[in-house]
Amino acid sequence: MRLNKKLVWIMLFSVSTLFTQCKDSEDDVKPDDENELITSVTLNFKEAGTGATTSFSYKDADGDGGNAPTRFDTITLKANTEYTLTIAFLDESKTPVDDITEEINEESYEHLLVYTPSLASLLTYTYGDTDKNNYPIGLTGTAKAGTAGTGSLKVQLRHQPGAKNGTITPGSDDVNLDFKLTVK
Template identity: 75%
Template sequence: MKLNRKLTYCAVLGLAALFTQCKDSGKEVTPDDENELITSVTLNFKEAGSGTVTSFSYKDADGDGGNAPTKFDTVRLKANTEYTLTVGFLDESKSPVSDITGEIEEEADEHLIVFTPSPASLLTYTYGDKDNNNFPIGLTGTAKAGAAGDGKLKIQLRHQPGNKNGTPAPGSDDVNLDFQLSVK
């Protein structure tokens, strides 16, 4: 009989502890560092010396997934020419349009734009801007086209809240695009 009481007591105590630990606080947990919706990316190449600006764009009104992009330009550059490259990001799903470029500037310590030409000989990129921790951002820089050829230019906007270390590795992509690249 004593054993039965002890088992009952232990079972009641265990259930009480279980229900106390699993109590729902009523709060809904939501992530506080969501990736931005970006529907438009514009690359502006300003040719050194002449000052001529040529822009190339990507547009996808509903963002990643869903409908196909409505615009995806081929980046066409002059061989062995240096450019100042600036990048702009928009969310055109809102009215008025939201300029994500400004958010990237404000949250520079959480963002990195990565430029990866393939083959690598087509383009060399040098960052022209840095965040408060002296890590690159990528909203402006110098792009030098190499010898003539065709390939791709991958543009990634890496979202790296709390993890930015100057490399592309930490974080997630807000943008990951492969522009066709033609150097003539």
């Protein structure tokens, strides 16, 4: 009788162990929320009235860290002029080149572009696009150059999976660049 009780307990323990170890593996899957590799950023300023477009780029073939960027343009704009600003992101480390702009647009509910001029009088930016939750994105908007001067324009692409609320926090930077800015 004692042997039968031990055998029953061993069998119950074995069966319960099997059930706890065979749970659905989908519960353990976590979405890939890593930051994108971006090797090229291009800002396109289309002047209101004339339609003339001027582009300014940043290129760093190996991404953040490693080798220095191979291109980092100075943004030069006309004083007191309005522009439509669009931005493009590429990962040129892949063949074919990966257009990250499309991914940002598709996952706009996880991304926010922030444009911060240092001297505030040099530029004002107004968002021209929103995500499905009506939060700004920043892939397109209006940039108005102010009075003549020099400073910088910080361009940040914030990655905010599951937490985007229309502000710069929380999240992490996919891009954080300080372009030199000249308004004349």
